[in-house]
Amino acid sequence: MNSWIDFSAVGKIIVVGLLAGAGLPALFSVGIRALALPGGGGRHGTDAAAGTTVMGGNTAGLVLAVLCFATVLAGIGLGIYIIVAA
Known part of the structure; x- marks a missing residue:
């Protein structure tokens, strides 16, 4: 044990920094990707009247995305x- 450096505190800082600095953005990207999962029997294509793209949703992907986003917001x-x- 060095009297100048508290290595247990440095270790905690590194772990929390990696989780918050890389983990939360990675979890957010997993949530975005989960929203883009195909399936669910929804409509696909373009709604010409509204000028928007209509995508069918996947219920499991939506649940996963909500969990990911809720975890990021909690963090x-x-x-x-x-x-x-x-």
């Missing part, structure tokens, strides 16, 4: 809470 909320409470 952001926890980070804000820790900063404000300090």
Whole structure:
């Protein structure tokens, strides 16, 4: 144990930094990808009257996306809470 460096604190900082810095954006991208899953028997194509693209949804993909986005929001909320409470 070095008296100048607390290696357990450095390890905790690295783990939390990797989880928050890379884990939350990766989880967000998984949620975006889950929204784009094909299937579900929905309509596909272009709605000419509205000028928009209509995509069918996959229920499992939607549930996975909601869980991913909720986890990301919870992580952001926890980070804000820790900063404000300090």
